[in-house]
């Protein structure tokens with residue numbers, strides 16, 4: 001087994017104090033390290049040192065980290081990346097705080113993705129011995145962990161292929177123009193394990209290097225509504241939901257952090273299996289795929305990338 005999961009998302013925010021307040025008090029992530037301009041956070045049910053990094057200075061994604069199972073997986077991914085033809089460089093231990101050595105890859109969509117095999121173990125907030133089911137001091141939404149990211153690209157077909165050939169992800173769902181153009185992805189959902197997706201891609205002019213959103217995992221529909229209630233209390237701008245996706249069947253709210261980065265709270269969805277046939281969505285049904293209940297898509301959904 002190679003890539004285990006999306007391990008960290010490193011984003012830019014315009015005002016670090018405002019962002020810190022939002023991600024700790026509204027989302028309920030724990031502050032792990034704060035060096036003034038960069039802040040490291042983790043969810044209560046995550047055990048590694050951090051999963052969200054906020055850096056002051058603008059908006060958008062700086063890089064994503066994917067954790068692999070063993071140190072040898074780095075060499076394997078390096079070899080496959082070079083065969084595939086993407087730019088890579090080795091990164092050394094400590095280049096990212098509390099993170100092992102690894103490999104930095106520039107995707108065809110120009111996003112920076114880092115693979116690493118180890119991170120300082122802090123443990124989850126409930127521990128690993130006779131744990132309670134949640135910590136009693138949850139704040140706001142109390143999100144337990146991050147889930148996935150949706151990246152933009154001017155031409156996502158090659159990056160889709162990268163994730164299947166180099167990361168050994170499999171294609172879960174795909175949006176195509178129509179049934180006569182099944183091999184032309186407009187959007188793509190890919191998984192390595194049994195989550196509905198570990199990464200997704202969306203195509204559009206000028207989308208290279210941009211982030212559509214990254215998501216926090218929640219347990220179920222009740223937690224999604226609770227998240228919406230907290231967002232109302234904290235005046236968080238909501239773009240969509242609470243609703244359900246047709247695509248992945250996840251329950252969802254899309255909203256924006258104070259800097260304008262889109263986030264999602266995502267719950268449920270089906271268990272994905274490696275041998276499943278790819279689910280196809282045609283472009284005329286996109287609104288139903290994204291917001292199954294209302295079948296409406298706001299104009300910002302496909303245009304607001306950071």
Ligand SMILES: [Fe+2]
Nearest residue numbers: 150215264266
């Ligand atoms: Fe999502």
